[in-house]
Amino acid sequence: MGKGFFISKAVGIAAIIVGAGALATIIALSVVYSQEKAKNNDNVLPTDGGTTSKPPVTTTAPSNEPWDKYRLPKSLVPDHYNVTLWPRLKQNLTTGLFIFTGQSTVEFVCAEETDLILIHSNKLNxxxxxxxxxxxxxxxxxxKAPSIKSSWLQQVTQYLVLQLDxxxxKDHRYHLHTDFTGELADDLGGFYRSEYMEDGVKKVVATTQMQPTDARKAFPCFDEPAMKAIFxxxxxxxxxxxxxxxxxxxxKTVFQPTEKMSTYLLAFIVSDFSFINNTIDGVLIRIFARTPAIAAGQGDYALNKTGPILxxxxxxYNSSYPLPKSDQIALPDFNAGAMENWGLITYRETALLYDETFSSNSNKQRIATIIAHELAHMWFGNLVTLRWWNDLxxxxxxxxxxxxxxxxEAEPEWNVKDLIVLSDVHRVFAVDALASSHPLSSKEEDIQKPAQISELFDAISYSKGASVLRMLSDFLTEKxxxxxxxxxxxxxxFGNAGYTDLWSHLQMAVDATGTDIPETVSNIMNTWVLQMGFPVVTVNTSTGIISQKHFLLDPDSEVTTPSIYKCVDGLSYFPPLRTINLYVFIISGSDWVLAxxxxxxxxxxxxxxxxxxxxLGVLSTNHVAIPVINRAQLVDDAFNLARAKIISTVLALRTTKYLNKExxxxxWESAVGNLDFFYLMFDRSEVYGPMQDYLRNQVTPLFTHYKSLTDNWKNVPVGHMDQYNQVNAIxxxxxxxxxECQNLTNQWFNQWMETKLNPIHPNLRSTVYCNAIAAGGAKEWEFAWSQFKNASIAIEADKLRYALACTKQPWLLNRYLEYTLDPNMIRKQDATSTIVYIANNVIGQSLAWDFVRARWSYIFTQYGGGSFSFSNLVNGVTERFSTEYELQQLKQFKEDNAEVGFGSGTLAVDQSIERTIANIKWIAENKQNVLDWFKAEEKP
Known part of the structure; x- marks a missing residue:
């Protein structure tokens, strides 16, 4: 029995307007297509005399018909496609639309007799x-092929449906021919439009983002990763x-056939970009970007590092790069950080372009790691591809x-491998400690809809996946x-596989080398892959007993995700005991254990x-006796164990007392990250003042250290990590x-305003801009805004965009929020992160929350449908929630927008509710103790 629902008058009117708008778009596309066809009767996209019209679409409730299922039947297997696309980079003056026209022929093999053809199609006419x-x-x-009896578009499941007479x-081959028109929209998905200004002229790029389910927006295709074909x-x-x-x-326009590959890895781009190139062992490497960026040398770093990483x-992999060329292109508008299209990797400009005048060392590291991430996919993901998205x-x-x-390999002096602990392990612990987390591998039947697929692109898939594979490599040995x-x-x-196939091959390697492991690789790793969460291991040095249990940030929360594994006794949750990797020291006759x-x-x-x-005694007397990564671990573990009520919050705070010597x-980064939680919980309460006093005393020696090390801020620290920690100090x-710090940042910013020459080192710009704008008023904000609008370097624009959210003026923050709805002010790719920046500001948090609630339908429609980062918006605007009133608002928000939906942010809504409940409890139990401790630490 279906559930009924009602809509308010306002929502009903909005739905009618949206529906009318969609219909108008379809009609407009048809008109434009007809106009273009009439003007180009001799073009290379013949239409066989047909007409473009709005095809019939289904409006009835879903049934059990094949076209109402989200997965393709196994009856047809594509072999190759011939696709011709013609993007129009000029706006049609009548309709105001940018369009593309296309023609496709797909050759497929019939694997099972059928009188039905289903092929994915979305927003194509x-x-x-x-x-x-x-x-x-x-x-x-x-x-002879059977005739087509009926054809229509199934919008919900995104199919072109062809019923045959x-x-x-079986085993015969067929060709399916289509001619189609689509909008070259600015929605950052499928075949889309990116715009930028150059020498006062607006330029348009036609580009693509297919992952995970948007190839069907560019041409009709069997849009599943296992349906590999040649294109x-x-x-x-x-x-x-x-x-x-x-x-x-x-x-000029005809490309060699691709290797056999998945649709989500396709890419095609039309632009007037320039490029630089070199050739390494027969592989052509090219970096494409806007002509001024290439001319300024901003692609040089990427070009120099791509070869060594490749x-x-x-x-x-012990495997040659399987393609003749490796193109990488920086796009002005791109929703993700980068995309591993095989042989044509697409990036945000900030993820590929480096300019030493504007780019910080963290920008440089991001470029090196993202290039490495995408090149790793050329084999793992592209050459061998997942069968279905549940193994993402x-x-x-x-x-x-x-x-x-x-x-x-590209930057061996950075020691970048250590940073996985901060950037991935500690990052994902925060999510995986929630009862609303999810296992790494989902059941295939649970991941069907495009929104469910997009929801998997989260910290669990990326960072927990990285963490457990790193653990496995260490456990088995890298060899x-x-x-x-x-x-x-x-x-x-050139085929597809699942994670169990990898376990089988790792087991083969274990057997071939005689490596001694007490369980099979599969048995060991399934405990990490098939259940959510992770354990806390308790080492009792007085009894010698080691025990473990499921770590939950809120121990009272109820875990509803079923699991065949029970982490209650013994150590069955994770690999054998020796991987706990105990490290025992004897210092001055006193034993201490570090695991x-x-x-x-x-x-x-x-x-x-x-x-x-x-x-704690070792930290206070000889902290360097503990390895640096484990000093970060002790701080992070202690604060999170305290949040889970396993140890006292005061014990966690005591791990920070030694920091004046660190x-x-x-x-330091671990401490700052954990103290951010204290700021979120207490920057609106009486705890804030004493906390500020304590932390100011702890950081002052570090600030002084870097002042001395840099000769009163004239020089840059030599070491990569030192450059990072200088930013923490300031x-x-x-x-x-x-x-002294506030005067310094204000002085630098004022000097920039007065002389128009920026004296601030790129490493320090984000934090200096933020602090100066926070201390200033409208004058400082307007100056930064003008610099942002005029910035020709995306990395510099990003620093300013972040800093503009730091103002303490509510009216400026409200205006800035409104700017996120206007792509001429804030690019669509940056809208959600800008809202989150504003929400991170204690003054802007409630403004951002009210803004998101009031405009959820519009924001979701414009930015949320297929955005991988949409969960960041939900989490970002609710991160500070810690009162019963805020909890009720959040629950009401979920209820009010159930019909609109949350897309890839669906799980984030539940996580935010769970986190808010935990925050309320934590404050009730800890506020007074924390206040008393900070006060006591400030007594002479």
């Missing part, structure tokens, strides 16, 4: 062909523009792990891990009170009200 249908079918090999014959792509484009696709160009992965974690988790290995990886890639090259050295295990560690006291980046010193 078709030119009617013979017998007034939306496609035509021909047979190969002398067998007879059956396709023959032709692009028609204006004189003076450059066409790119996965294959190497043979002529060669590293060839050695790591293996694709993205693997690339997120080995990106550190590739970046280390065994890479041996299994190489045979896995060799067996499934999980370098945090290679995916678990937290607790100790008996006596060992905690001994560890000069290393990782422990950021926290200014945040806690250290007058």
């Amino acid at each position: 078709y030119t009617k062909r013979e017998n007034n249908h939306l496609a035509s079918l021909t047979s190969l090999g002398g067998v 007879g059956k396709l014959m 023959h792509i032709t692009l028609i484009h204006d004189l003076g523009t450059v066409a790119l696709s996965n294959g190497h160009d043979v002529q 060669k590293f992965f060839e050695k790591y 974690w293996l694709n993205e988790g693997f690339a997120s792990y080995v990106e550190y290995l590739g970046a280390h 065994v891990f890479t041996m299994g990886l190489r045979t896995y890639l060799a067996e499934f090259a 999980n050295i370098n945090v290679v295990g995916y678990y937290r560690v607790n100790y008996d009170q006596g060992n905690w006291e001994r560890l 000069r290393e980046y990782m422990p 950021s926290l010193a200014c945040r806690t009200g250290l007058r």
Whole structure:
């Protein structure tokens, strides 16, 4: 029995307007297509005399028909496509639309007799062909093809449906022909439009983002990762523009056939970009970007590092790069960070372009690691591809792990491999400690709809995947891990596989090398893959007993996700006992124990009170006796164990007392990250003042250290980590009200305003801009806004966009929020992150929440449908929630927008509710103790 629902008058009117708008778009596209066809009767996209019209669409409730299911039947298997696309880079003056026209022929094999053809199609309008249908079918090999009886578009499940008057014959080949029109919209998905200004002229780029389910917006296709095929792509484009696709160009617009590949890895681009190139061992490497960016040398770093990283992965995989060229292109508008299209990787400008005048060392690291991440996919993901999206974690988790290995090859002096602990392990612990988390691998039947697929692109898939694979590599040894990886890639090259196939090959490597493991790889790893969460291991040094249990941030929360594994007794939750990696020291006759050295295990560690006291003693007297990564671990574990009521919050706070002697980046970054939670919980309460006093005293020695090290801020620290920690020193010193720091940042910013020459080093710009804008008023904000609008370097624009959210003026923040709805003010790709920046500001948090609630339908329609990062918006605007009133607002928000939906942010809504409940409890139980502790620490 279906559930009824009602809508308010306002929502009803809005729905009618949206529906009318959609209909108008379809009609307009049809008009434009007809106009273009009339003007180009001799063009290379013949329409066979057909007409484009709005095809019939289904409006009835879903049934059990094949076209109402989201997965394709197994009856048809594509072999290759011939696709010709013609994007119009000029706006039609009558309709105001940008469009593309296309023609596709797909050759497929009939695997099972059927009288039905289902092929994915979304937001495409078709030119009617013979017998007034939306496609035509021909047979190969002398067998007559059945006629098309009826054809229509099934919008919900995104199919072009063709019912036949007879059956396709098993093992016979057929051609399906279509002519179609689509909008080259600015929605950042499928075949879309990116715009930018150059020399006062608006330029348009036609580009693509297919992952996970948007190839069907560019042309009709069997849009599932296991439906691999060869693609023959032709692009028609204006004189003076450059066409790119996965294959190497043979002529101006015709590309060599691709390798056998999945639809989500396709890419085609038309632009007037420039490029730089070199060739390494026969592989052509090119970096494309806006002409001024290439001329300014902003692609040089990427070009110089791509070759070494590519060669590293060839050695790591023991497999030659499988394509003749590797193109990488920086796009002004791009929703993700980058996309691993095979042979044509697309990036945000900030993820590929480096300019030493504007780019910080963190920008440089991001470029190196993202290039490594995407190049890792050329084999793991592209050559061998997941069968279905429920195994996405293996694709993205693997690339997120080995990106550190590739970046280390490019920049060996950075020690970047250590940073996986902060950036991935600790990051995902925060999510995986919630009862609303989810396992790495989902059941295939649970991941069907495009929104469900998009929802998987989260911290669990990326960061937990990276963490457990790093643990596995350490446990098996890198030699065994890479041996299994190489045979896995060799067996499934140009095909599809699942994570169990990788376990089988790793087991083969274990057996071949005689590696001693007490369980099979599959049995060991399934405990990590098939259940959510992770354990906390308690090491009791007084009894010698080691125990473990499921770690939950809120121990009272109810875990409803079923699991066949019970982490209650013994150590069955994770690999055998030796992987706990105990590290025992004897210092001055006092034994102390430290577990999980370098945090290679995916678990937290607790100790008996006596060992905690001994560890705190070592931190206070000889902190360097503990490895630097484990100093970061002790702080992070302690604060999170306290949030879970396993140890006291005061004990966690005591781990920060030694920081006035700490000069290393990782422990400081761990502390700052955990203290951010205290700011979120207490920056609206009486705890804030004493907390500020304590932290100011702790960070002042670090601030002074960097002042001395840099000769009063004239120089840049030499080490990569030191450059990072200098930012921490200034950021926290200014945040806690250290007058010398605030004067310094204001002085630099005022000098920039007065002289128009920026004296601030790129490493420090984000934090200096933020603090100066926070301390200033409208004058400072307007100056920064003008610099943002005029910035020709995307990395500099990003720093300013972040800092503009730091103002303490509510009216400026409200105006800034309104700007996020206008792509001429804030690019669509940046809208949601800008709202989150504003919500991070204690003044802007309630403004951002009210803004999102009031405009949810519009925001979701414009930015949320297929956005991988949409969960960040939901989490970002609710992160500070810690009152019963805010909890009720959040629950009401979920209820009010159930019909609109939350897309890839659906799980984030539940996580936000769970987190808010935990925050309310934590404050009730800890506020007074925390206040008393901070006050006591400030007494002489």
